Amino acid sequence: MSIPFVLTGITVVTGDAIGTVHENWTVGVNAAGLIDYAGPSAQAEIPPGSLRIDGTGKYLTPGLINAHAHLFADGKPLPRIYTHPRAARSLTWFMHTQAGRMLLRKRAKDNAITQLHTGVTTLRTVGDVAYEVIATRDAIERAEYLGPRILPSGPLMAITGGHGAPQIALICDDPQQARANTRTNIRHGANTIKISATGGVTDATKIGYAGKPEMPEASMRAICEEAHNAGVLVAAHAQSPEGLRAALRAGADTIEHGSSMNDEIVDLFKNNPASLRGTSSLIPTLQVCLPLVKLDPAVTGADDVIRANAELVLTEMLSGIRSAIEHGITIGVGNDSAISYVTHANFWRELDLLQRYAGVDAATLLHAATQVNATILGLDTVTGSIEPGKTADLVMLGANPLESFRHLAAPQMVVVRGERITEPEITRIPAIDAQLDTL
Ligand SMILES: [Zn+2]
Known part of the structure; x- marks a missing residue:
């Protein structure tokens, strides 16, 4: 009370x-x-x-809603060494030790509280290391401390060597494995299931890799079927038209980041029989690529490959936002907090950047970050x-x-x-x- x-x-x-x-x-x-x-x-x-x-x-x-968050880091840029496969393997090993799990629980709590104090009263995570954010959500619901309402995903679903693997992923190399991993996350209490449909900027080793299709449609369909059977929404990281098409056809409820769209993709967003509610939405995240494109590489440490991929992703994302507005596709807001340059105090910057770089008007953006996000996440009767x-x-x-x-x-x-x-x-x-x- x-x-x-x-x-x-x-x-x-x-x-x-x-x-x-x-x-x-x-x-x-x-x-x-x-x-x-x-x-x-x-x-x-x-x-x-x-x-x-x-x-x-x-x-x-109204309290703000961050529909695309992570809580495992603070947003300080990670030195390139951490994304090297060998470093990634030892970091992943550590995170699953007792000490690693305690560290992750503390980070999830601290970062969730920071977001709350900036006005984010609800957030959805889309890629956790393990089940640390589910534990954080439960502690908040037991009123152990004051935190935001959290919809956690648990680890995301990726192919071997795919985006987010191995650090924050369960490996899904065929539909059967995909189904089993989805059930595992739901049994742990996940409120959303996240898929890596395509490559991303941070793990790209070649120019043009970000957006390359990764998980086959059949595996994504298995994930969507399992999740939807349990009434759980599916978010898909997708940064190319091929990736969007496959993820939407498989039944993804939200496309994270996004890309340019053809007529087929527009139609799939607006009428998607494989999705949980019959339509799918777009959640752009400009903060994840704009700093890498616009800031001095001497400061960001981004090499040519990262910069070129970030630029590609940014161009595609801006095109996707324009198409979504033109065709009346539902747009939510997330900022990819915890990724390099996305601190937990900066959800407001996503709205600011969408206004200035994508030309979206202020009323539409505040609406997206409140009522629309609530509707996308199935919380419209609550917040x-x-x-x-x-x-x-x-x-x-x-x-x-x-x-x-x-x-x-x-x-x-x-x-x-x-x-x-x-x-x-x-x-x-x-x-x-x-x-x-x-x-
Ligand atoms: Zn993300």
């Missing part, structure tokens, strides 16, 4: 598709952590004994908007985020499930922020 409170005289930035803003509203939160009133202050009946918080001059948005009956997941700001997403960087208060964080403490990495500020 939380302490009931009312926020009075606040400007509510609803997060709807057209950027509706209500001035001088009151929002009431009951002991169950639910919103029980959201409307004009003049008509508000404030229950006696409620804690009153003056919201004059402040702005309130994503400021309405009576929804969980009180809220962010209070000193300025209107629709004017600049930078205003989201330092919330004045975050509310998750009705619990207030009145002095958010955000762990930042100033050296990285200084570089990202130049983008």
